[in-house]
Amino acid sequence: MATLVGGITSSHIPAVGIATTKRLFDDPYWKPFFDGYVPVREWMEKVKPDVVISIYNDHGLNFFLDQVSTFAIGAAHHYDNADEGWGLKTMPPVPGDPELSWHIIEALNKDEFDLTMCQEMKVDHGLVVPLQVIWPDAEEWPVKVVPVAINTVQHPVPSAKRCYDLGVSIGNAIRSYDEDLKVVVFGTGGMSHQLQGERAGFINKRFDLDFMDKIIDRQQELTALTTTDFIREAGSEGVELIMWLTMRGALGDKVKLLHSNYHAPISNTGAGVMLLEPVE
Ligand code: DHB
Ligand code: FE
Numbered sequence: 001m002a003t004l005v006g007g008i009t010s011s012h013i014p015a016v017g018i019a020t021t022k023r024l025f026d027d028p029y030w031k032p033f034f035d036g037y038v039p040v041r042e043w044m045e046k047v048k049p050d051v052v053i054s055i056y057n058d059h060g061l062n063f064f065l066d067q068v069s070t071f072a073i074g075a076a077h078h079y080d081n082a083d084e085g086w087g088l089k090t091m092p093p094v095p096g097d098p099e100l101s102w103h104i105i106e107a108l109n110k111d112e113f114d115l116t117m118c119q120e121m122k123v124d125h126g127l128v129v130p131l132q133v134i135w136p137d138a139e140e141w142p143v144k145v146v147p148v149a150i151n152t153v154q155h156p157v158p159s160a161k162r163c164y165d166l167g168v169s170i171g172n173a174i175r176s177y178d179e180d181l182k183v184v185v186f187g188t189g190g191m192s193h194q195l196q197g198e199r200a201g202f203i204n205k206r207f208d209l210d211f212m213d214k215i216i217d218r219q220q221e222l223t224a225l226t227t228t229d230f231i232r233e234a235g236s237e238g239v240e241l242i243m244w245l246t247m248r249g250a251l252g253d254k255v256k257l258l259h260s261n262y263h264a265p266i267s268n269t270g271a272g273v274m275l276l277e278p279v280e
Pocket of ligand 1: 012013014015059190193237267268269
């Protein structure tokens with residue numbers, strides 16, 4: 001059977017992608033951020049997962065405002081990075097695992113989640129940047145990826161509780177997959193940030209650190225937050241933290257914290273990385 005070996009939260013800021021390509025790991029601005037990924041890279045080297053389920057939000061690339069899906073899953077053989085460019089290292093398409101995708105789709109359907117099923121899907125920085133920052137030396141991707149895209153662009157966006165419950169079902173689906181695979185779940189995005197409007201540049205370090213604390217074993221306090229709470233406390237784009245709660249749902253009731261790091265600001269964002277291990 002497949003084993004869910006861990007969960008990771010990561011920033012997906014486009015500027016991180018270009019800083020990774022330029023290998024600015026020891027640059028004074030970037031060092032406190034990149035140093036936070038060293039234990040994650042070492043853990044990946046040791047565990048060598050086969051598949052990443054990446055819970056991310058599309059930023060208007062595959063889903064534009066004319067057609068937005070609340071929950072979408074990729075079921076393709078590969079996914080092209082069609083993001084802005086920014087001079088990123090050129091990489092082959094991200095390989096998919098359509099069989100696992102269809103297993104998850106069937107399982108989620110039984111749990112009464114109605115997903116948009118994408119047999120073609122372009123992916124953006126929300127999915128690609130976390131892969132880059134964790135495997136900066138890769139010439140080809142060392143894992144297969146199943147993308148799960150959650151709407152944070154067009155309101156109403158799904159609630160934190162709904163996302164957590166979706167994550168619970170994703171976790172159960174992974175653990176019921178009859179293949180000997182090691183699976184890691186990513187929740188990308190966050191933390192507090194607002195990219196436009198009067199509060200552009202808003203970051204709430206106190207909220208971010210409290211969120212990182214509670215997601216370990218007081219996640220119910222976070223799933224009680226409304227979209228308005230997120231926007232008020234974490235800025236309009238801080239609502240991306242529902243990706244983290246989806247990942248957390250997949251890991252089951254209890255987790256062990258293996259590593260975390262927070263640094264702000266990076267670009268316009270409070271950036272947190274966490275490595276969590278499910279506890280049976
Ligand atoms: C930034 C953060 C994001 O989540 C994003 O999608 C784009 C940019 C930023 O901090 O610059
Ligand atoms: Fe984003």
